[in-house]
Amino acid sequence: MTFLSHFPKEELSACVDYLRMTFKSHDVDFVIENIMGLKKEYMLNEPSAKYGYVEKYELDQIRVYRSANLDNRGIMVELAGQGCRQFEAVLEAQGRDWFGFLDFVVNKQKGKITRLDLAIDDIKGYIHIPDALKFTELGYVKSKFNTYDFSGQGSLSNGEREGVGIYYGSKKSNLYIIFYQKNYEQAKKHNIPVKDIGLWNRYEIRLVDEKAMLAVDELLKWQDFSFVGRGLLKDRLEFVYSDTIRGQKKKLRKLVNGWHALVQDVERLKLKNEPSEDFYQRTENWLRSQAGATIRMVQLADDTLGRDSTIEDIINRSELTARQQHMLQIFTSSVQDFISDEGYKNQVII
Structure with missing residues (x-):
C-alpha cells in the first residue's frame, strides 16, 4: 500500500x-x-x-x-x-x-x-464504529463522560453511515476519547476509494496538562499500554448488553463483546515506532499531484512547437527562498546528519 x-x-x-x-x-x-x-x-x-x-x-x-x-x-x-x-x-x-x-x-x-x-490502530475490526454511535445514541453505554459528539455522513445507496467519528467527553476538558474510521479520512485525503485501503479504525485518547503528566508517569512505570486499557478505556467507557432491546440483539452483543476484547488486548500493547525520514514530503506530494500535469503539458507544448524548454528556462530564472534553501539542505541530508554532538546529556537546563 x-x-x-x-x-x-x-x-x-x-x-x-x-x-x-x-x-x-x-x-x-x-x-x-x-x-x-x-x-x-x-x-x-x-x-x-x-x-x-x-x-x-x-x-x-x-x-x-x-x-x-x-x-x-x-x-x-x-x-x-x-x-x-x-x-x-x-x-x-x-x-x-x-x-x-x-x-x-x-x-x-x-x-x-x-x-x-x-x-490505537485497529485493522481487525474489533468494533463497528457506526454501530458504536448507534448504540450510544440509544443509551447502551455507561461512561464517566457527560457528553458526546459525532461527525460523518450517510450513504443514500445503502443507508449506512460512513466516515463516522465519535467524541466522548468535552473537547475543552483535559481528557476525551475519539473513535473514527481512519480509512475514510485517508481515502478522502489521497482521493482514492475506501475499498483500496481496507478496514482501519482509530481510537485516540487525548490528554492535556495534569492528565498528560499522569499518563506519562504511567507509561514510564509500566512500559506498556496496560494503564490505557484498565484506567482510561475500561474505566471511562463501557458498552452494555440488554435482552430488552428489540431487533438489534445480535449487533449489540457483537459490539459489547468486541469492546471487551479490544480493551483486554490494548492492555498488552507496546508503543510502536514507525520512524519516517520523509521530511517535507508534503511539498513533494503537492508537486506531484498539483503541478505535475502542468509541467507535463508545457513540456509537450515545447516538443510540439520545437522550442527550447520552457521549464528549464523557468528553473534557471528562479531564486530559492530561505525556506526552500533550508528544505534543499534537508532533502540532501540524512537523519544522522541532524544529530547533535551535544545530544541529550545529563546536564540540567537552567
Missing part, C-alpha cells in the same frame, strides 16, 4: 500521535541541542505568532517555539502526527526510544508535558 506510508502492519497497534511539552527557560540552543539532540543549524528559524510565541525553529513537523524574554512560558516543543514519526527517526538514530526520551524530559530536565495523544 505505497500511497499510505504508515498503514498499520499489525491487527492492533499503538503509537504517540501528538506531543507538546514546555520548559521554563529561554535557552533554545539547550533545548534543541541537549534535550532533543538535534543540530540547531538544521532548523529553519522564523518569526512566529502561533500560540503567542515570538520565534520558531522548525525541521518540517518538529517545531520548537520560544516566547518573548519577559514571557515566563519559556519554550514549547510541538510534535504533531507526522512530527512524532519524524522524531522517532531521530530517536532511533540516537539509540533512544519514547520511554527514555520522556523520562529524560520529565525527570532529568523538569519539562512539562502539556498535551499527549495516544492512538
